[in-house]
Amino acid sequence: MKKEEVQAAIIEAVHQVKSTNPMAPSITNTVTINFVANTQIAVGGSAAMVYMPDEGKTMANIAQAMYINVGTIFPIYEETLPQTAAKLHELGKNWVVDPVAIGIGELRTKLLNDFKPYKPSIIRGNASEVIALAHLWHLLDHPSESKVRGVDSTESVDQATEAALALALYTGGAVSVSGKTDLVTDGHHIAHSHGGSSFMGKITGAGCSLGGVTAVYACVADPFIAALTACQVFNLAGSRAEAKVKAPGSFQPQFIDELYLASAEDIAHNSFDFVTL
């Protein structure tokens, strides 16, 4: 795969989403659920959020891809999340996991552990979350030093490269590590996507919505292209929005505007590096 082929695949994914309006249902946290839905719709997808076990399985059946974000945990998730993940795996559907705040709480840890055999197609997190998940799943041979602080990362994207590769090789899918520069890998290729805005760290939900938008693209593209396309449109929209506002309150609606207005060509030509391992 050459960079030009990657760009062509990104353009194809963006066009496919805009022309087919695919629904990427979510089981996601209550903090950013509205922002996730609005960003999914802005790029051309459709959103639907559920909590109940049978609804998770129904959505797994009817959707082309799905998004599971463990940012806030409800008791019913003990049933909903493993059952939905198992169904997605059984059906061979793409699904995105966002291991928000991994390490906080017994049920969250149990649920993230339960996901291991169901091999999520895409794992999206900040550096600390990706490293912690690789440790939780025993994919790294050196000991863990958990540095997750609530929902914030304390490690750099580069520090997560090894963990991202290990996770991608285990799942056979892709891993998307968010930071100043975003890293996307399928274990055989690594892309670094540039741009974005410091304001994306000054609002809540930049990461969650990236996960949701990744799931939208995963309805029409393979995990690596889906994850990279989402990073590209976020980095493009973030930098464009930042140029027009002075603070994070105005940034949020402007960012959604830019997601909506970005062309496939501009998304594909947002700056990124691509290497084959």
Place this chain on the structure above:
Amino acid sequence: MKKEEVQAAIIEAVHQVKSTNPMAPSITNTVTINFVANTQIAVGGSAAMVYMPDEGKTMANIAQAMYINVGTIFPIYEETLPQTAAKLHELGKNWVVDPVAIGIGELRTKLLNDFKPYKPSIIRGNASEVIALAHLWHLLDHPSESKVRGVDSTESVDQATEAALALALYTGGAVSVSGKTDLVTDGHHIAHSHGGSSFMGKITGAGCSLGGVTAVYACVADPFIAALTACQVFNLAGSRAEAKVKAPGSFQPQFIDELYLASAEDIAHNSFDFVTL
């Protein structure tokens, strides 16, 4: 009833809400709960959201009208929703049901079925949801072909006319079908409200918030006038907001601004058709 009388009633409803600030509590989904509250406040009402069974019944007691939206289901709803609906019916209060994503999940179906004997004063949904509810309640004599896709409609408002009439005649209240043109009927009259914006389909919550605002007007007006007034202010605010923005991120705050700024006279004179059957 003549069109001029309808317009006078709309003006009266808008003035009554602005002068009395009625509280229309909701049991509503977590995706758009903030947007519902902000739109209810923007038109002059007051919002309060609850989940627990006794809180639902307390709200039914103290409020003039209430809003129940099944967009996201929690396990406790098995108790909360039927108990609240029964109380609202017993007290003769106006209440609005939004059968979001009808057909997804056993509990959602059970809850919507449970509502039948309590005859919601106003049913608000997209065409597919209204048709599906009429089928669920066995009010149509031809077989159902469910076309609900998550929260999106796949049918036109016109296709839902028969279902809307059947529901309104059964409940003795009104039905509000949302689409490019909105249909409101009480079984004896049909109004079509024009305007709005394509951006209302590019954000999440346009329908949910219409339901919430309908409940605000149902605090001071009969179901038909309440439902129509809500459609009129939404269509007016939607078209005014669209003229000022280029994308759905900016549309959302602008839309709330226009809801807040719209005068009673402009709301009543937004374009609509009215026929007596």
Place this chain on the structure above:
Amino acid sequence: MKKEEVQAAIIEAVHQVKSTNPMAPSITNTVTINFVANTQIAVGGSAAMVYMPDEGKTMANIAQAMYINVGTIFPIYEETLPQTAAKLHELGKNWVVDPVAIGIGELRTKLLNDFKPYKPSIIRGNASEVIALAHLWHLLDHPSESKVRGVDSTESVDQATEAALALALYTGGAVSVSGKTDLVTDGHHIAHSHGGSSFMGKITGAGCSLGGVTAVYACVADPFIAALTACQVFNLAGSRAEAKVKAPGSFQPQFIDELYLASAEDIAHNSFDFVTL
């Protein structure tokens, strides 16, 4: 303590938050949870929201201060809230309670009652909520006439002075009463903070987010200074935002912008009265 010392302490609190980015986790309602998080981040803090009992206790352990808002109640709160409050009290951490809609529902009343022995460092509410909490805890010797209407206050801030003093003297912390002018007291001093905007009553979440931001400042300052600093930045940002917008939809992002842009000096010099009792 002189007014100049109070202002110096406010400046110090604002600088400390901006330089240390403290995390103030919340257990808070679903209506305004996103707005709470975004305001906390805008002033320089970090947000994390949880629902589960062990997560509440974990957060109590790792955070410097915490926020508990009972605006919407879930069944699991019966375990989560008392356990988290007990842990916060045991660890001597600052924590803020927002007794939203006190009087609605058995569990809400039970939970607010349970908080009494754990003496929340800061109580933040509107006048009616503060009066109702003082009555619930039997801190006033005249009979209660509850005037809470959902989430709205029907009493003035001045009418809540006695209740605020009684609560502050009982807890040994501070009480923050929100209204046209905000009152903050630790039982020995009273500050009245001026400014704000009528639009803060036309959006949902002005009170909840004030509670959340109070918790951010309580990570670095004592309860009285934390509560006053939060009122000062809110009143400053509110009046600045109002000057730039015409309606509540635009007010919300503008208000977050102004929270973000406000300097420590401007926050300290926003108009307030200060008396020692």
